[in-house]
Amino acid sequence: MKRNIIFIWTMLAGLLLVNACKKPDHSLGDPLATDLIKFDIVQDFNKDPGGNTVYLINQTPGTVPMWDYGTGKSIRQIDTVRFAFKGDYVIRFSAATGGGIVEKPSVTIKVTQDNLNYVNDPLWILLAGGPGNEKTWVLDANANGDKKKYTSPIYFAGMDNAYGTKSDDGQTVFWGKVCTKPDGPNCWTYDPNYTSDTWAAEKRDYGHMTFSLKGGPFLTTDHKGVAGYNTESGTYFLDINTLTLTTTSATPLFVSYSPNDLVGLNSWKILSLTEDFMQLAAKNKSKDEYQVLNFMSKTYSDNWTPPPTEEPKPDSGYNPVFAPGELMTMLTGGTSSGRFWQLDATGNPVDWIAKGIGWTTGPASSDNWGWNAGWTAAVSNAWIRFDNIGGNHYTRYQNGATTNGTFSINEATNEITLSGNTLLLNPDSWMSPTNNVLKVVKAFPLSYRTSGIWFGTSYDATKDEWLSFHYVIP
Numbered sequence: 219m220k221r222n223i224i225f226i227w228t229m230l231a232g233l234l235l236v237n238a239c240k241k242p243d244h245s246l247g248d249p250l251a252t253d254l255i256k257f258d259i260v261q262d263f264n265k266d267p268g269g270n271t272v273y274l275i276n277q278t279p280g281t282v283p284m285w286d287y288g289t290g291k292s293i294r295q296i297d298t299v300r301f302a303f304k305g306d307y308v309i310r311f312s313a314a315t316g317g318g319i320v321e322k323p324s325v326t327i328k329v330t331q332d333n334l335n336y337v338n339d340p341l342w343i344l345l346a347g348g349p350g351n352e353k354t355w356v357l358d359a360n361a362n363g364d365k366k367k368y369t370s371p372i373y374f375a376g377m378d379n380a381y382g383t384k385s386d387d388g389q390t391v392f393w394g395k396v397c398t399k400p401d402g403p404n405c406w407t408y409d410p411n412y413t414s415d416t417w418a419a420e421k422r423d424y425g426h427m428t429f430s431l432k433g434g435p436f437l438t439t440d441h442k443g444v445a446g447y448n449t450e451s452g453t454y455f456l457d458i459n460t461l462t463l464t465t466t467s468a469t470p471l472f473v474s475y476s477p478n479d480l481v482g483l484n485s486w487k488i489l490s491l492t493e494d495f496m497q498l499a500a501k502n503k504s505k506d507e508y509q510v511l512n513f514m515s516k517t518y519s520d521n522w523t524p525p526p527t528e529e530p531k532p533d534s535g536y537n538p539v540f541a542p543g544e545l546m547t548m549l550t551g552g553t554s555s556g557r558f559w560q561l562d563a564t565g566n567p568v569d570w571i572a573k574g575i576g577w578t579t580g581p582a583s584s585d586n587w588g589w590n591a592g593w594t595a596a597v598s599n600a601w602i603r604f605d606n607i608g609g610n611h612y613t614r615y616q617n618g619a620t621t622n623g624t625f626s627i628n629e630a631t632n633e634i635t636l637s638g639n640t641l642l643l644n645p646d647s648w649m650s651p652t653n654n655v656l657k658v659v660k661a662f663p664l665s666y667r668t669s670g671i672w673f674g675t676s677y678d679a680t681k682d683e684w685l686s687f688h689y690v691i692p
Contacts, residue, residue: 246290250278250315252322252361256282257311259325261465268270268331272299274309282314290455290464301329302336302349309343337431340389344491354429357471360529363413363421364515366522367495370412370507371419372473373510374403377490380499380508382461382489391461393489393497404506412543419473426516427471429454438467461488463498470498472511480509494518514637532574535669536634536658545627545658548666549604549634556605559689561597561642562670571659571672572683588649596644601692612639632658634673641687643672649685651675659686 231390233332256277261269274297276283285292287299287309301307306328312321334349347353359371378399397405410418425442429435441447452467462485463470468481477483479502486498487508494515499508499581540548553556561567569576581589600616604625612625622638636654644650657674671689677684 220690239368240559246520248350250313251316252320254278255281255315256318257313257322257546259309259311259327261327266300266331266333268304269327269329269335270301270331270333270336272309272327273297273313276311276313278313280315281320282472284312284314284319286310286466288466289453298591300333300336302332302334302431304329304332305434324520329669331496337435339458339516341391341488341491342431342456344390344493345456346435346465347429349431352426352428354426355471355513356426356516356519357424357473358512358514358519359412359419359421359424361422363520364524365411365413366519368409368512370410370415371424371512372412372476373410373512374401374408375499375510376406377501377506377508378402378404380405380487380489380510382497384461386558391488391491396440419454424471424473427468437465437470439468439469439471441469444472444477445574446477446489454572456488463484463488465534470511471513472509476500476509476511479503499525499600530573530575533571533576533660533674535662535672536571536574538658538661538663540632540661542629545629545632545661548605548661548663548671549608550606552606554607556603556607556611557604558601558692559671560692562602562688562690563594563597566689567593567689569686569688570670571674571686572681573660576660576672576686581660590647592646593644596646597642600642602642612636614639614642616642632661636657641689651673651687657684659684 257276258273260273260275262271262273263269263272272287274285274287274292274294276295283293283295285297288307289301290299306326308324308326310324311652312319326619337349342348345353352650357371358366358368376397379395379397381398382393384391385601395407399405412418412421420443422443424444425440427437427439429437435454437452439450441450449470449625450468452465454463454465454468465484470486472483481501481503483500486500489497489499489510494517496513497510498513499510501508549557563581564577566580568584579582581594597616603613605611610625612623614621621639624637626635626637627633629634634656636656640654641651641656653675657677658671659674660672662669670688672686674684674686
């Protein structure tokens, strides 16, 4: 309604300008006498024996009409109203003149028969369930922050990208987001995610609204969470041609800042409307953009269940299973042989493997907390060697020094114990491995020559996490 008032006063300004050209002062002048304001309200009994079709006609030139016919409002010079339900309807008429607004006595008309053809269009049925029924809607929001259909209960769109289109069969309305002026500045949409974009809307129950066609087009809204708005009862009208929803004495649901930001709360564009989902848009009062409120039927909301969440699958090679002697062969190359291994310094040298899932992809992934230039320098030209020549021997070469020891394998636990030795070290790093018991966290029996092996050096049981180093065959 606020937008209509703005328009009316714009017209008044034009009338004042005309008066200013005729008079030396700029006063409003005297309002037109009430008896000079003429209008007609005509029921078309030929079209509807019950008088359901009513013509509203302003007969006073130079004035702006303001009609209030109970189920809606209008500022058209000539308008057609169709009442679907029998009953008495009070029609109020005022005229905006150069001297102010003149109110005329109200007129009551009687509609003697229902004509449900005016509310049985598929879109009326989608909105309210059809004649004799009602339908309840809620915003796609709750205290849990569930996103049952949309990423947020509120979206935003540029002026040229906020309009709905009927489907080819007229059964639904869809928002295609195809801009009317693709090269213009108002061709955009923004769909915030109110999990991360916490400013978009509070995570709470916003109440519900019920559109009824039981004896009349009635709207009841139970607002929650928006200051100053509680339970409202009123009427509504759905214009299936212009895809506009107008309400009287009750407003649809909205978020906390909608009343301050919008031109009005009683006139909405329908951007989409299906059996379970609806999007309504209203103009921002100071920006060339629309707020888009995202709704779902209460039936859908009440029966919604969270989609099944798949447990993340462990990395390939996690917790490997070896045939007897296979791990020894992988480490040493076989009986009477030995094999060199190097830390994968230029590949993916270190990882936290949590519940079987690693997350690093290279040295940069652990930069600042783990891998750094000091590590790169510390392991340059360094290696370790497992051999099975006259026993299980383990050798470490680093910084020009060679240290020797032995190793053993526990095939039941995939653990390797180094006697008198460790993996390659970096004394300047907190994660330099001092533990001589290594856990084979990930390994690839069929592709170890290219995939390498992950040695776990420390374990956090509370998080099921391994700090692991990746060694490869040079």
